[in-house]
Amino acid sequence: MSTDRALEQRVKDYYRHVENYDWTRAADDFVGLESFFHRARCREIVRLIESVAVRPERSVDIGCGTALITRRLPGTVYGLDLNPRNLDKARNYAAEAFFVNCDVEGRVPFADESFDLAVCTEMLEHLIRPDRAVAEIHRILKPGGVVVGSVPGRSLVWKLRGLSSSKNSFAEEPYHKHYRETEVHALLSEHLTVQRLYARNCRMNWYFLATRERVN
Numbered sequence: 001m002s003t004d005r006a007l008e009q010r011v012k013d014y015y016r017h018v019e020n021y022d023w024t025r026a027a028d029d030f031v032g033l034e035s036f037f038h039r040a041r042c043r044e045i046v047r048l049i050e051s052v053a054v055r056p057e058r059s060v061d062i063g064c065g066t067a068l069i070t071r072r073l074p075g076t077v078y079g080l081d082l083n084p085r086n087l088d089k090a091r092n093y094a095a096e097a098f099f100v101n102c103d104v105e106g107r108v109p110f111a112d113e114s115f116d117l118a119v120c121t122e123m124l125e126h127l128i129r130p131d132r133a134v135a136e137i138h139r140i141l142k143p144g145g146v147v148v149g150s151v152p153g154r155s156l157v158w159k160l161r162g163l164s165s166s167k168n169s170f171a172e173e174p175y176h177k178h179y180r181e182t183e184v185h186a187l188l189s190e191h192l193t194v195q196r197l198y199a200r201n202c203r204m205n206w207y208f209l210a211t212r213e214r215v216n
Contacts, residue, residue, distance in 0.1 A: 011127070016083060023065045024066040044200060045149070060080065060117070061078070064087075067094040081102075082104070084101050104123075104132075117146050131187060151184055152205055184206045193213055
């Protein structure tokens with residue numbers, strides 16, 4: 001098995017069988033410094049969603065975790081995640097949403113042009129082949145559809161992650177990429193049109209809004 005394939009399998013095994021962090025509980029309660037981060041990220045993502053002119057009828061949260069963002073999405077809502085423990089918790093936080101256990105680097109179980117809005121927050125950095133996930137997001141978005149999301153930037157603030165209440169869990173992560181602005185733009189623009197890309201909190205995160213172009 002090639003080095004990349006072996007790492008990819010190790011990453012998938014970690015999220016399928018090991019990782020057990022609850023982002024929603026961490027945001028709703030106070031578990032440490034990361035609570036402020038999760039709350040701020042949620043507010044920024046919701047603000048971006050609300051900036052979209054047309055209210056989406058169908059939304060999907062790609063790599064939904066425990067539904068921190070999912071529960072705030074408009075319309076009929078779906079959450080996708082590789083980690084079955086995440087989805088068990090997510091169903092408690094977002095009872096009206098539909099949740100699917102799947103690998104977003106593969107082919108997600110939805111038809112082409114199924115959604116008006118896709119959300120993808122703090123997930124692409126865990127993928128060895130994030131381009132595959134972006135291609136799937138493009139496929140399931142309707143023409144004119146919008147994707148909103150975030151990835152971690154290259155900020156010294158991330159060194160404080162060692163103060164997290166779950167620092168041991170984070171230390172076990174087999175892969176976690178921190179992005180430059182040019183890397184985010186290149187990743188998204190292979191399939192989508194980037195409308196907004198900006199940093200917050202000492203470039204701790206890059207936030208983005210991109211669209212699938214309409215067919216003339």
